[in-house]
Amino acid sequence: xxxxxxxxxxxxxxxxxxxxxxxxxxxxxxxxxxxxxxxxxxxxxxxxxxxxxxxxxxxxxxxxxxxxxxxxxxxxxxxxxxxxxxxxxxxxxxxxxxxxxxxxxxxxxxxxxxxxxxxxxxxxxxxxxxxxxxxxxxxxxxxxxxxxxxxxxxxxxxxxxxxxxxxxxxxxxxxxxxxxxxxxxxxxxxxxxxxxxxxxxxxxxxxxxxxxxxxxxxxxxxxxxxxxxxxxxxxxxxxxxxxxxxxxxxxxxxxxxxxxxxxxxxxxxxxxxxxxxxxxxxxxxxxxxxxxxxxxxxxxxxxxxxxxxxxxxxxxxxxxxxxxxxxxxxxxxxxxxxxxxxxxxxxxxxxxxxxxxxxxxxxxxxxxxxxxxxxxxxxxxxxxxxxxxxx
Amino acid sequence: xxxxxxxxxxxxxxxxxxxxxxxxxxxxxxxxxxxxxxxxxxxxxxxxxxxxxxxxxxxxxxxxxxxxxxxxxxxxxxxxxxxxxxxxxxxxxxxxxxxxxxxxxxxxxxxxxxxxxxxxxxxxxxxxxxxxxxxxxxxxxxxxxxxxxxxxxxxxxxxxxxxxxxxxxxxxxxxxxxxxxxxxxxxxxxxxxxxxxxxxxxxxxxxxxxxxxxxxxxxxxxxxxxxxxxxxxxxxxxxxxxxxxxxxxxxxxxxxxxxxxxxxxxxxxxxxxxxxxxxxxxxxxxxxxxxxxxxxxxxxxxxxxxxxxxxxxxxxxxxxxxxxxxxxxxxxxxxxxxxxxxxxxxxxxxxxxxxxxxxxxxxxxxxxxxxxxxxxxxxxxxxxxxxxxxx
Numbered sequence: 001x002x003x004x005x006x007x008x009x010x011x012x013x014x015x016x017x018x019x020x021x022x023x024x025x026x027x028x029x030x031x032x033x034x035x036x037x038x039x040x041x042x043x044x045x046x047x048x049x050x051x052x053x054x055x056x057x058x059x060x061x062x063x064x065x066x067x068x069x070x071x072x073x074x075x076x077x078x079x080x081x082x083x084x085x086x087x088x089x090x091x092x093x094x095x096x097x098x099x100x101x102x103x104x105x106x107x108x109x110x111x112x113x114x115x116x117x118x119x120x121x122x123x124x125x126x127x128x129x130x131x132x133x134x135x136x137x138x139x140x141x142x143x144x145x146x147x148x149x150x151x152x153x154x155x156x157x158x159x160x161x162x163x164x165x166x167x168x169x170x171x172x173x174x175x176x177x178x179x180x181x182x183x184x185x186x187x188x189x190x191x192x193x194x195x196x197x198x199x200x201x202x203x204x205x206x207x208x209x210x211x212x213x214x215x216x217x218x219x220x221x222x223x224x225x226x227x228x229x230x231x232x233x234x235x236x237x238x239x240x241x242x243x244x245x246x247x248x249x250x251x252x253x254x255x256x257x258x259x260x261x262x263x264x265x266x267x268x269x270x271x272x273x274x275x276x277x278x279x280x281x282x283x284x285x286x287x288x289x290x291x292x293x294x295x296x297x298x299x300x301x302x303x304x305x306x307x308x309x310x311x312x313x314x315x316x317x318x319x320x321x322x323x324x325x326x327x328x329x330x331x332x333x334x335x336x337x338x339x340x341x342x343x344x345x346x347x348x349x350x351x352x353x354x355x356x357x358x359x360x361x362x363x364x365x366x367x368x369x370x371x372x373x374x375x376x377x378x379x380x381x382x383x384x385x386x387x388x389x390x391x
Numbered sequence: 392x393x394x395x396x397x398x399x400x401x402x403x404x405x406x407x408x409x410x411x412x413x414x415x416x417x418x419x420x421x422x423x424x425x426x427x428x429x430x431x432x433x434x435x436x437x438x439x440x441x442x443x444x445x446x447x448x449x450x451x452x453x454x455x456x457x458x459x460x461x462x463x464x465x466x467x468x469x470x471x472x473x474x475x476x477x478x479x480x481x482x483x484x485x486x487x488x489x490x491x492x493x494x495x496x497x498x499x500x501x502x503x504x505x506x507x508x509x510x511x512x513x514x515x516x517x518x519x520x521x522x523x524x525x526x527x528x529x530x531x532x533x534x535x536x537x538x539x540x541x542x543x544x545x546x547x548x549x550x551x552x553x554x555x556x557x558x559x560x561x562x563x564x565x566x567x568x569x570x571x572x573x574x575x576x577x578x579x580x581x582x583x584x585x586x587x588x589x590x591x592x593x594x595x596x597x598x599x600x601x602x603x604x605x606x607x608x609x610x611x612x613x614x615x616x617x618x619x620x621x622x623x624x625x626x627x628x629x630x631x632x633x634x635x636x637x638x639x640x641x642x643x644x645x646x647x648x649x650x651x652x653x654x655x656x657x658x659x660x661x662x663x664x665x666x667x668x669x670x671x672x673x674x675x676x677x678x679x680x681x682x683x684x685x686x687x688x689x690x691x692x693x694x695x696x697x698x699x700x701x702x703x704x705x706x707x708x709x710x711x712x713x714x715x716x717x718x719x720x721x722x723x724x725x726x727x728x729x730x731x732x733x734x735x736x737x738x739x740x741x742x743x744x745x746x747x748x749x750x751x752x753x754x755x756x757x758x759x760x761x762x763x764x765x766x767x768x769x770x771x772x773x774x775x776x777x778x779x780x781x782x
Binding site for chain 1: 469500503504507508511512515516519542543544545551553554555556558559560562563564565566567568569571574577578581582584585588589590727733779780
């Protein structure tokens with residue numbers, strides 16, 4: 001198949017390119033490098049140095065024999081998007097090309113507006129270009145479990161059957177997103193659902209949980225194929241941050257009481273889920289929604305698991321703090337979120353398509369810690385400085 | 392109270408300014424005249440000539456003795472918005488300042504993107520400026536009943552109690568908007584709901600039905616105070632268009648089969664609803680939603696009512712077509728909408744606050760037709776040329 005990966009320079013984008021390329025698909029990789037710009041602005045670097053995308057595409061070609069086509073451009077430039085789809089004529093469009101950080105979106109008015117403008121307008125341009133140039137392509141859009149918030153009922157996959165005053169309908173699941181970033185994803189979902197109905201397009205919205213992990217089958221081949229792994233307070237997801245803190249022998253920073261519960265998945269399962277979605281497309285006109293995660297944990301459960309793994313791996317403490325086991329530090333929650341809440345989110349759709357998850361265990365955490373051994377971290381990038389309610 | 396009216400040059404904005412001014416409130420009127428620009432681009436004119444907003448403010452001062460402060464600016468310019476709220480310090484902000492036409496938003500990609508950019512970013516800037524400069528002000532935001540679509544269950548006012556798998560929550564009512572314009576309103580509602588929770592702001596979202604009518608108490612004083620009344624296919628709402636067609640003696644254009652059902656209200660009730668919302672503000676932190684309409688009709692019911700009224704008023708036919716009674720023409724539905732559907736939308740909130748509606752009757756339609764007597768219309772502006780699915 002012809003696979004177009006938008007946001008190919010990112011944590012998930014680059015492994016996705018290699019994954020489909022290794023499966024023999026014809027991959028085009030697109031990025032505007034906006035995340036690299038944000039990294040520069042905030043003095044952030046990924047944990048492992050990564051090559052430019054151009055260089056990684058070259059190395060991938062040399063190592064795998066597979067050519068990934070690279071195109072640089074911005075989805076908010078509609079002329080670029082129309083031309084891209086006209087020339088590429090993809091079967092599947094995997095759309096990661098959005099400002100991906102909730103904290104970033106909460107920092108200033110400018111950041112909030114940039115996030116919604118970039119994500120919503122880029123996605124609208126893509127929908128219009130699909131309608132014109134490849135109306136049968138399958139759009140796989142990465143959404144977020146954070147779009148749902150924490151309702152006091154089970155979270156279904158995109159739709160809910162409602163009985164009300166003696167009548168029934170199946171309606172979009174009500175959403176209560178918790179940041180300007182998550183709001184942008186909700187806006188996108190509404191726009192895509194409408195475009196599917198309007199123009200008979202087909203799309204899969206993958207409401208993804210929090211991804212963790214360093215390596216995929218392809219990145220493991222060589223450090224030269226590393227993906228952009230972040231542990232900082234802007235782009236670092238919680239387990240990845242905990243892993244880095246544990247390895248450095250510093251306390252794991254739990255926001256608030258830590259009883260917040262979320263869905264999580266291994267980066268290798270992200271690739272598998274996207275592959276399963278691509279291989280099993282919806283019909284034209286269908287807006288299909290999957291909740292893409294494999295397990296639920298509270299933050300405190302994760303912190304304890306990572307502490308246990310680190311203290312088994314480093315029984316004498318870390319190099320930095322010999323003799324001292326890794327522990328947990330509770331910091332003021334910078335986010336606005338319920339800490340004690342019901343959480344039961346369905347995620348059977350992808351399992352039905354054949355997903356066999358990599359689960360998070362003491363052993364798997366130890367494996368990840370081993371893979372990260374002796375890394376340089378910048379402690380100043382970890383503490384959260386962006387508070388949700390400061391405005 | 393200090394009342395800030397955003398979008399003061401529009402069909403509802405100008406009468407709202409006069410209404411609050413006549414009640415003795417201190418009104419500031421703001422517009423960027425974007426609707427006038429769209430009128431020029433499409434060769435559209437309102438039915439009655441209207442003065443510039445500057446001139447109407449002067450005439451209002453001369454006739455009523457009340458000063459309305461006029462400020463020209465664009466909400467997408469955040470510096471303008473911050474300065475406006477810092478200097479004006481309103482108690483109530485009535486926000487009509489959005490691209491208001493569903494057909495306009497469906498015309499081209501550029502129109503769709505403009506509509507979502509203008510409406511969403513303008514509204515975001517307003518929320519950030521409120522948080523900084525007047526966090527206790529009451530935002531009254533005009534939404535649309537069209538945000539809900541036509542679900543097969545009763546439409547509640549903003550929230551719905553859901554029992555699901557033995558658990559319960561009160562959640563935002565699921566929305567299925569039917570145009571890029573209506574989508575922009577849904578995005579706005581999500582952003583405002585979040586801002587209320589985040590910054591303890593207070594807001595009322597008025598999901599308004601289709602407004603009809605020419606005159607309010609204040610416009611009736613003089614034709615020099617007329618509001619911008621449209622009958623064209625871009626800005627003309629359905630009853631207003633029918634009234635003009637009936638008066639001209641041309642057939643009333645019903646889109647599709649005409650069994651589409653919607654909520655409607657008299658323009659005088661819009662003013663009363665906004666007044667009731669302003670006088671009865673929600674608490675800080677509350678995102679309150681009212682469905683703002685007074686009666687439900689199908690399109691065919693409205694067409695028949697207007698035909699009957701016109702044929703009573705003009706028993707000999709119109710000047711243009713003497714001897715021929717006014718009838719109905721069924722045209723291909725340019726919109727994508729269900730024509731046969733359940734529709735029962737709740738609207739008790741404003742009634743509880745004291746709304747006494749002006750209902751649509753044969754007599755009231757005759758009165759409106761009389762008030763419009765001998766107008767010049769441009770037939771070319773009426774037929775729908777923007778088709779939802781053409782892209």
